[in-house]
Amino acid sequence: MIKLRFVHSLLFFKAICFFLPKIAARGGHSDYIQPGDGNASFHGTARHLFAQEEKRPSVELTRGYMTNADLEKAMKDFTKRCSKISRLYSIGKSVNGFPLWVIEISDKPGEIEAEPAFKYIGNVHGDEPVGRELLLRLANWICDNYEKDPLAKLIVENVHLHILPSLNPDGFSVRRRNNANNVDLNRDFPDQSLVTFGCFNTYLMSQFFPINEDLSLRQPETTAIMNWLREIRFTASATLHGGALVANFPWDGTEDKRKYYYGCPDDQTFRFLARLYSKSHRNMSFSIEFEDGITNGASWYPIYGGMQDWNYIHGGCFELTLEISDNKWPRASELPTIWEYNRKSMLNLVASLVKTGVHGRIFSLDQGKPLPGLVMVKGINYTVKAHQAYADYHRLLEPGKIYEVTASSPGYKPKTTSVWLGENAVTADFILIPEASYGGKLLRSSCDCSYGQPLLLTRFFTETNNGITFALVVVVAFLFFLLQRRVRSNLWKQRQSSRRSTTV
Ligand SMILES: [Zn+2]
Numbered sequence: 305m306i307k308l309r310f311v312h313s314l315l316f317f318k319a320i321c322f323f324l325p326k327i328a329a330r331g332g333h334s335d336y337i338q339p340g341d342g343n344a345s346f347h348g349t350a351r352h353l354f355a356q357e358e359k360r361p362s363v364e365l366t367r368g369y370m371t372n373a374d375l376e377k378a379m380k381d382f383t384k385r386c387s388k389i390s391r392l393y394s395i396g397k398s399v400n401g402f403p404l405w406v407i408e409i410s411d412k413p414g415e416i417e418a419e420p421a422f423k424y425i426g427n428v429h430g431d432e433p434v435g436r437e438l439l440l441r442l443a444n445w446i447c448d449n450y451e452k453d454p455l456a457k458l459i460v461e462n463v464h465l466h467i468l469p470s471l472n473p474d475g476f477s478v479r480r481r482n483n484a485n486n487v488d489l490n491r492d493f494p495d496q497s498l499v500t501f502g503c504f505n506t507y508l509m510s511q512f513f514p515i516n517e518d519l520s521l522r523q524p525e526t527t528a529i530m531n532w533l534r535e536i537r538f539t540a541s542a543t544l545h546g547g548a549l550v551a552n553f554p555w556d557g558t559e560d561k562r563k564y565y566y567g568c569p570d571d572q573t574f575r576f577l578a579r580l581y582s583k584s585h586r587n588m589s590f591s592i593e594f595e596d597g598i599t600n601g602a603s604w605y606p607i608y609g610g611m612q613d614w615n616y617i618h619g620g621c622f623e624l625t626l627e628i629s630d631n632k633w634p635r636a637s638e639l640p641t642i643w644e645y646n647r648k649s650m651l652n653l654v655a656s657l658v659k660t661g662v663h664g665r666i667f668s669l670d671q672g673k674p675l676p677g678l679v680m681v682k683g684i685n686y687t688v689k690a691h692q693a694y695a696d697y698h699r700l701l702e703p704g705k706i707y708e709v710t711a712s713s714p715g716y717k718p719k720t721t722s723v724w725l726g727e728n729a730v731t732a733d734f735i736l737i738p739e740a741s742y743g744g745k746l747l748r749s750s751c752d753c754s755y756g757q758p759l760l761l762t763r764f765f766t767e768t769n770n771g772i773t774f775a776l777v778v779v780v781a782f783l784f785f786l787l788q789r790r791v792r793s794n795l796w797k798q799r800q801s802s803r804r805s806t807t808v
Pocket residue numbers: 428429432544545546
């Protein structure tokens with residue numbers, strides 16, 4: 305249906321284009337802002353963001369940090385020590401051939417379950433090593449505590465947590481921001497902010513409009529991430545950076561490349577998630593520079609080709625960019641403190657996949673099987689896909705509101721239900737009826753998705769036979785007609801009798 309609407313829109317725009325002069329510039333794929341390019345004001349608050357403006361950290365500073373070989377050994381040792389709840393795998397190799405190792409933590413690692421998945425990625429920029437250190441500490445802390453700490457237990461039992469401590473081992477080994485090909489990996493993702501649409505340059509949610517998906521143009525580290533998102537359905541994620549202390553959320557770029565607040569369809573959800581991180585952090589939310597310790601990416605400084613926006617648009621994954629340390633490369637002796645400052649935030653963010661949002665499964669009525677359909681929320685232009693295997697979906701949303709959630713699948717009648725989302729997560733399963741079953745017969749709805757009394761009335765009028773509603777309206781109108789006639793008749797009789805009395 306969305307596709308059909310899209311085709312109509314396309315034809316409409318094409319028709320307009322035919323009559324309009326070519327006033328809009330044809331740009332197609334937007335230019336990336338390179339370090340040092342563009343408006344100097346973009347750099348205003350982006351203190352340590354561009355490698356060219358900085359000196360490389362001294363060798364002295366690397367003392368106490370894990371080398372790439374140390375990290376690999378630490379990850380292998382971890383999965384041996386915690387083999388019950390973890391596994392080690394690689395998603396590819398860096399330019400210099402270093403494996404991009406991932407630890408998966410779950411009570412059933414490597415298995416597909418009807419559970420959400422979360423990923424943490426560190427060291428996207430080679431000279432920001434705090435994230436890779438903290439991620440190893442996170443894995444070890446969960447392993448040491450999951451039998452006694454409720455939050456760790458909740459994560460192990462209900463989430464598949466994937467941890468990639470270093471996306472850029474080559475950059476790390478030479479203490480440089482970019483990878484071995486001197487490319488900034490957080491500018492290397494296909495950029496979908498500005499595309500040519502007919503005669504217009506238009507901002508599009510490109511899950512309807514795939515563009516520039518050519519993997520041969522990407523760096524191997526970027527390709528690995530893109531392929532990873534095709535294999536695993538991640539609900540949310542975060543990348544750990546350094547150089548500031550703030551939780552950054554989409555969009556990262558604007559249409560005109562200027563700096564201003566530019567919210568994505570899930571702006572409220574992202575603000576909630578970013579705030580969850582900053583408020584759980586020891587001091588992030590006390591920031592003087594960023595209110596509540598959170599920021600919209602574009603309002604801070606626009607970037608293009610970033611991992612965060614790509615995740616949301618193409619991966620169905622709600623990603624935050626977390627700046628976890630003002631100092632990009634602090635002394636190793638500070639790491640235990642930085643870990644303690646971030647520990648709760650890191651755990652709470654993963655646990656939010658279970659503790660909040662709307663979750664459920666979609667089934668078909670005819671076969672009773674899981675139906676990997678789509679889930680939409682009224683007023684939010686974003687689609688969440690149910691998993692191919694179990695048709696489970698996990699829709700993160702800002703708590704404290706009523707949402708109209710619709711499940712759909714080709715060949716089935718979409719079903720909508722209203723959900724009051726409080727502080728805790730809500731389960732809403734859907735059973736969809738095949739379109740073919742509608743042959744004028746009234747089918748009994750088997751949707752087990754009622755949540756509260758007010759909905760029953762709404763559903764009665766929206767989902768039951770429209771003919772009954774029509775008949776009720778006709779009966780009420782007829783009664784009103786009879787009543788009106790009777791009143792007129794009485795009035796006429798009264799006038800007659802008063803006339804008679806005055807005559808007499
Ligand atoms: Zn960074």
